[in-house]
C-alpha cells in the first residue's frame with residue numbers, strides 16, 4: 001500500500017527568547033490509508049507539534065509533509081485554510097465547543113463551511129447522540145461533549161481524523177467508550193485516524209504505534225492483531 005501520511009526529515013524549531021527548542025528533529029514516518037494509528041511519548045516529546053503540522057495549523061522549518069500525495073509543507077496561507085477546512089477533522093482534549101450553540105448547531109457550524117458535508121443530525125445519531133441534539137454543551141457530560149466534537153469533525157467528511165489526547169479530560173470508562181467510537185469510526189468509514197496519548201496500554205488497539213522521544217521517532221510498531229478497546233485494562 002502507498003503511504004497516505006508521509007513525514008520526511010521534518011524539523012521544527014521554536015524560538016523562545018535566546019533559546020532555540022527543537023520540537024521535532026529530522027522526523028520521518030509514514031501511515032497507510034485507513035489505519036488506526038496511536039502516537040505515544042512523554043510530555044514535550046513533540047507529539048502535538050507533529051499533529052499540528054499535519055493538520056496545517058503549524059508550519060515546519062525543513063522537510064516534507066504529505067497527505068494523500070499532496071505536499072502540505074509547501075502550501076501558502078490560503079491553500080492552508082482550504083486544507084484545514086476540507087481535508088482534516090480535529091478532536092481536542094477539551095472539546096472546544098461553542099457554549100451558546102446546541103449540539104446540532106455546533107456540528108452545523110463545521111459542516112456549513114464544507115464542500116461535501118454529512119448531515120449534522122445523521123452524524124450525531126452515528127455517535128449515539130440522537131436524543132441530545134438540542135442540548136447546550138453545559139447540559140452534556142464530558143463524554144457526550146467529546147462525542148459532539150467527534151461528530152463535528154466527521155461532519156466535514158475529512159480525509160483524516162486527528163485526535164490530540166481525546167480522553168485526557170474523561171474518566172476511565174467514558175474514555176474507553178470514546179476510544180471505542182474512534183476505532184469503530186476508523187473500521188466502518190475507512191478513514192485514517194491518529195490518536196495522541198500518554199497511555200501505553202492504548203497502543204494495543206492500534207494498527208500502527210509511533211513512539212516519540214525528544215522530538216524524534218524512537219520506535220515504530222505495526223500491530224497485525226489490534227485488540228478491541230473493551231478487552232484492554234489499565
Ligand SMILES: Nc1ncnc2c1ncn2[C@@H]1O[C@H](COP(=O)(O)OP(=O)(O)OP(=O)(O)O)[C@@H](O)[C@H]1O
Nearest residue numbers: 014016021022023042043044045046047048049050
Ligand atoms: N508555540 C511554542 N512555542 C515554544 N515552544 C513550544 C511551542 N509549542 C511547543 N513547544 C515546545 O516544543 C516541544 C514539543 O512540544 P509538544 O507540545 O509537541 O509536546 P507533546 O509531546 O505534545 O507534549 P504533551 O504530552 O505534554 O502534550 C516542547 O519542548 C515544547 O515546550
Ligand SMILES: [Mg+2]
Nearest residue numbers: 047048049164
Ligand atoms: Mg501535546
